[in-house]
Amino acid sequence: MSPGKIAAIAIMFPLALGSVSAAELSKADQEYLRDRARTLMVDVQAGQLGSKTATTDEVRAFAYRLLNDHQRALDNVRKLAAARKLEIPAAPTERDLKAVTRLKGMSGVEFDEAFIRRSISAHKDGTNEDRKRMYGTKDPELRALASASYEVETAHLALANRAMASIRVR
Numbered sequence: 001m002s003p004g005k006i007a008a009i010a011i012m013f014p015l016a017l018g019s020v021s022a023a024e025l026s027k028a029d030q031e032y033l034r035d036r037a038r039t040l041m042v043d044v045q046a047g048q049l050g051s052k053t054a055t056t057d058e059v060r061a062f063a064y065r066l067l068n069d070h071q072r073a074l075d076n077v078r079k080l081a082a083a084r085k086l087e088i089p090a091a092p093t094e095r096d097l098k099a100v101t102r103l104k105g106m107s108g109v110e111f112d113e114a115f116i117r118r119s120i121s122a123h124k125d126g127t128n129e130d131r132k133r134m135y136g137t138k139d140p141e142l143r144a145l146a147s148a149s150y151e152v153e154t155a156h157l158a159l160a161n162r163a164m165a166s167i168r169v170r
Contacts, residue, residue: 025084029142032133033081036149037088038096039126040074045092046100046122050115053103058163059112065159066119069152080145109167116164123157 025033043066050063081088094101099118106114130153133146 025086025139025142026137029133029137029139030086032129032137032146033077033084033086033142034088035129037074037077037081038092039122040070040077041089041092042096042100043070043122044074045097046103046115046118049100049103053107053111054115055108055112056163056167058166059116062119062156062159062163063115066156069156073149073152076145076148080141083141112167113164116160116167119160120157120164123153123160126153127157 047063047065047067047070051060051067054060054063078088099122103111103114103118127150130146130150134143134150137143137146
């Protein structure tokens with residue numbers, strides 16, 4: 001999905017919010033929003049770290065993209081959760097941050113490779129969860145959020161795979 005389409009969805013998405021409450025969301029939908037919020041917070045922190053620590057231009061550019069796209073996505077998750085009166089975590093857990101914490105002790109090519117490996121793994125998991133919600137929810141706004149998230153996660157996965165290939169070529 002192009003950045004223009006992502007921006008259009010991000011602008012249109014909050015306008016579509018209805019007055020459905022958290023009680024009307026399935027348990028799986030509620031858990032998806034909570035998990036998605038925590039995951040996005042971790043990805044924002046990973047993007048911040050990668051943008052400062054990466055040694056190659058491609059990995060650094062990917063980290064900036066990760067940071068910006070996931071911050072926008074987190075804003076959309078927060079808006080939907082607020083509209084549904086669903087409380088989501090204010091911060092990720094230490095367990096959630098384990099991989100990012102491990103990255104903080106690395107530098108150079110070791111950091112770049114570990115950062116990209118973590119991103120590939122996280123984005124594979126993310127696309128699977130988004131796909132489940134796209135087809136598993138009855139809530140149209142949540143379906144739209146999961147669909148937009150799936151598109152972004154898929155694009156990030158492709159970028160991460162390209163970045164990994166460029167690291168290995170060096």
